[in-house]
Amino acid sequence: MERYKKLELNVIGVDARDQFLDALKGVADPEKKRKIIGKTFIDVFDQEAHKIQGIAWLAQGTIYPDVIESRSVKGPSATIKSHHNVGGLPEYMKLKIVEPLNFLFKDEVRKVGLTLGLDPEFINRHPFPGPGLAVRIIGDLTREKIRLLQDVDDIYIAGLRKYDLYHKVWQAFAVLLPVQSVGVMGDERTYENVVALRAVTSTDGMTADWAHLPHEFLAKVSNDIINKVKGVNRVVYDISSKPPATIEWE
Amino acid sequence: MQETILILDFGSQYTQLIARRVRELNVFCDIHPYNNFPKDLSGLKGVILSGSPFSVRDQNAPFPDLAGIKGKLPVLGVCYGAQYLVHSSGGEVAPSKIREYGRANLGFIDQRCRLLRGMSTGTQVWMSHADTILKAPASFKITGSTSDVEYAAFKIEGEETYGIQFHPEVYHTPEGLHLLKNFVVNICGCKQDWTPELFVESTVKELKAKLGNDKVVLGLSGGVDSSVTAMLLNRAIGKNL
Numbered sequence: 001m002e003r004y005k006k007l008e009l010n011v012i013g014v015d016a017r018d019q020f021l022d023a024l025k026g027v028a029d030p031e032k033k034r035k036i037i038g039k040t041f042i043d044v045f046d047q048e049a050h051k052i053q054g055i056a057w058l059a060q061g062t063i064y065p066d067v068i069e070s071r072s073v074k075g076p077s078a079t080i081k082s083h084h085n086v087g088g089l090p091e092y093m094k095l096k097i098v099e100p101l102n103f104l105f106k107d108e109v110r111k112v113g114l115t116l117g118l119d120p121e122f123i124n125r126h127p128f129p130g131p132g133l134a135v136r137i138i139g140d141l142t143r144e145k146i147r148l149l150q151d152v153d154d155i156y157i158a159g160l161r162k163y164d165l166y167h168k169v170w171q172a173f174a175v176l177l178p179v180q181s182v183g184v185m186g187d188e189r190t191y192e193n194v195v196a197l198r199a200v201t202s203t204d205g206m207t208a209d210w211a212h213l214p215h216e217f218l219a220k221v222s223n224d225i226i227n228k229v230k231g232v233n234r235v236v237y238d239i240s241s242k243p244p245a246t247i248e249w250e
Numbered sequence: 251m252q253e254t255i256l257i258l259d260f261g262s263q264y265t266q267l268i269a270r271r272v273r274e275l276n277v278f279c280d281i282h283p284y285n286n287f288p289k290d291l292s293g294l295k296g297v298i299l300s301g302s303p304f305s306v307r308d309q310n311a312p313f314p315d316l317a318g319i320k321g322k323l324p325v326l327g328v329c330y331g332a333q334y335l336v337h338s339s340g341g342e343v344a345p346s347k348i349r350e351y352g353r354a355n356l357g358f359i360d361q362r363c364r365l366l367r368g369m370s371t372g373t374q375v376w377m378s379h380a381d382t383i384l385k386a387p388a389s390f391k392i393t394g395s396t397s398d399v400e401y402a403a404f405k406i407e408g409e410e411t412y413g414i415q416f417h418p419e420v421y422h423t424p425e426g427l428h429l430l431k432n433f434v435v436n437i438c439g440c441k442q443d444w445t446p447e448l449f450v451e452s453t454v455k456e457l458k459a460k461l462g463n464d465k466v467v468l469g470l471s472g473g474v475d476s477s478v479t480a481m482l483l484n485r486a487i488g489k490n491l
Contacts, residue, residue, distance in 0.1 A: 004470065004477075007484070009480055009481075010491055011470060052465070055465045055466065057465070058466070058467055059466050060479070061475030061478070063475055065266070068259075098457070098461065100457060104449075105273070106474075108449075109475055111446040112446045112449055112478055115449075115450050116450060116481040117481070118477060118481060125474070128473065130471070
């Protein structure tokens, strides 16, 4: 929000955390989680958009590959992904659509963003899934789990930046597993959470190999996570490529 | 109207890659399916015919009517596109004895050909085809060959129509970008002025004209695409976003 305000955008922030978390309470099935998040997003957007009077257009961040797909040789595909921002916007809104990026490839969008004065650190961020951390917490979601994963991810990503590895991988993130394991800290036995670290190299996200991060770095980051994040006593590293695995876990 | 290279897509997995390469040269290019020509042809400087999973001998293979462009604008046929040029002019395209996939070398290059000029003899090119051109009308002049493929590159006399059997857009054709530059810059005469700055300038202008005083709503997810969309609209219409 701060970033957008600084850019002098006319932006309305909506804190819908409770709405999302209430809807997701006790849901562990990954497909259900995705659907609930998509629907909640539309509900929230719809509520807010209704408060603004006299809107004629809906803008979307659709990019060129989606456009090509929709007018492909085989004819309009029946299964075109709806943009997750607005997928299935209610009919009655009847807005005209404007899509200023619909002739650009992803790397061109990035170049245009830089030209428009967006921060290179922001523009060159790793891809992030639409449903957010919900697909990186295996099983059901709670506030505590989200907090814990954010702390772990923060240490991991900051470490990658510090060791100058962030831009050498396509994507890196932590996953909170629904597993607890035994550990020993000081003189006490512990029974706490396991997190998996994932980092992959890829040129387009279609295929990917696990990143061969330096052992020294993995040792340091694992140590940092276990010492600093209460509730984690074991860190594992994901060494699967795509295919047969996928980049994200859910 | 903006200078544009049109790629007619016959369904090749590499079509988007051709577009990327052309745009790397700061030339705008747009992909349309072979059976869906764009309505507005102003600004069109040249046409590239893509490859295809089809064979020209297939019953349901794409056979577009090129009368509106061929001979009028520069045309470059790639793989299927080249075979289609031959086939539709009465030449002969047949299954190759050996399927040709992978590396080959252009042992013969006619340096007078504006498409191939400056490429080095023996340069590696990437082949991916099961059919091959056996015979072409007399006006089709061979300008490049490999040891297995006589018609690796050709030009039709009297018009700016070219065909190549190999794929210039892939990584394994190291001088492919040089060839595409020869086509879009030297043959089509594109100015290479399609830059992010020009895109921003012209898009802001278009958005202003299109949206006027209307109000626009955008779902800003925090991702790169919606953020850049917001910045563009903000520049064009300010608080109406």
